[in-house]
Amino acid sequence: MAAETLASEGLGGVTGTARVVVVGGGQAGLAAGYHLRRAGLDFVILDAQAEPGGAWTHGWDSLRLFSPARHSSLPGWPMPPYQGPGYPTAGHVVDYLAAYEKRYELPILRSETVTAVSRAGTGLRVSTDTGTWAAEAVISATGTWWRPFLPLMPGGFTGRRLHTVDYRSPKEFAGQDVVVVGGGNSGAQIAADLVGVANLTWVTRRPPRYLPDDIDGKALFDVATRRRQAIETGRPDTAGVAGLGDIVAVPPVRETRDAGLLDPRPMFARLDSDGPAWTDGSGCRADAIIWCTGFRPALGHLAPLRLRTTHGRIPTAGTRVVAEPRLHLLGYGDWTGPASATLIGVGMTARAAVADIKATLDIGG
Known part of the structure; x- marks a missing residue:
């Protein structure tokens, strides 16, 4: 019709x-x-x-x-x-x-x-x-x-709260204390971007899982396609890209990682007025928190x-x-x-x- x-x-x-x-x-x-x-x-x-x-x-x-x-x-x-x-x-x-x-x-x-x-x-x-x-x-x-997804987090943080969608350049954070939250591609890339410009604290829920360094977008597409074919034909689920890792090691991420400059802390328990606080009693000051949470x-x-x-x-x-x-x-x-x-x-x-x-x-x- x-x-x-x-x-x-x-x-x-x-x-x-x-x-x-x-x-x-x-x-x-x-x-x-x-x-x-x-x-x-x-x-x-x-x-x-x-x-x-x-x-x-x-x-x-x-x-x-x-x-x-x-x-x-x-x-x-x-x-x-x-x-x-x-x-x-x-x-x-x-x-x-x-x-x-x-x-x-x-x-x-x-x-x-x-x-x-x-x-x-x-x-x-x-x-x-x-x-x-x-x-x-x-x-x-x-x-x-x-x-953008922003998780609920208890506390009364008074600094800037941003999401991946709000981030543009490390220049606006020069010399500031910045916490980047997220263990995926955007979290790793933005953390690497801030290294040497801001005082960086990178926070992830679990240790970072880097894909092999030779993996690129073409390989990821092939992996995802094979997973769909397996599921459709009744074969075991290969877990696809998620089975390989969470972070594609693009050159800036690879360089800062290999230099030992991407060393994440585990997820914090709450946000105090001046920054995150962990269950072990430690904390850190933050001018801004960038949520790379998907x-x-x-x-x-x-x-x-x-x-x-x-x-x-x-x-x-x-x-x-x-x-x-x-x-x-x-x-x-x-x-x-x-x-x-x-x-x-x-x-x-x-x-x-x-x-x-x-x-x-x-x-x-």
């Missing part, structure tokens, strides 16, 4: 129609757009950001990929080689994503914040801060950057569909939502496809999602 017909089936006040609406114009949304274009489906991508690049435009200054450009590409067009030293910078990724959407003439509406997705007639209503779209299918590709999927716009279970997860079959088969979730990590939150991994999952959508729409007419 054409999206225009849906507008007459309970979607009054519609300002736009498309057979497929993609929510989010970052790397997952662009991968979806590429495959939707190839499938010949009418679609639009709605993106809350004013500029291309998705979450990559908001990372810290020294943020880099885990892999060479040739192993960090979206479907159809390889990322151009990075001419500088080391792996590509976040700025190089942003330039690539901006050129990618132009290359494939993807229909992206920017500064268009989706506030709700709801059922209406035989289709879905996508409400934004400027209007309403009628769609036969929706791909949610909003990622996790916009929903993210949650940004799915608030799906609340009207009432899809979450008691465990907080939306059940899916592949990318398709079980309770609402007109909706697909793309790019939220292994939950919605092996390595689907990565540049190299999202293309395969996007292709499968679009193939499923096309088959369903063809059956529906």
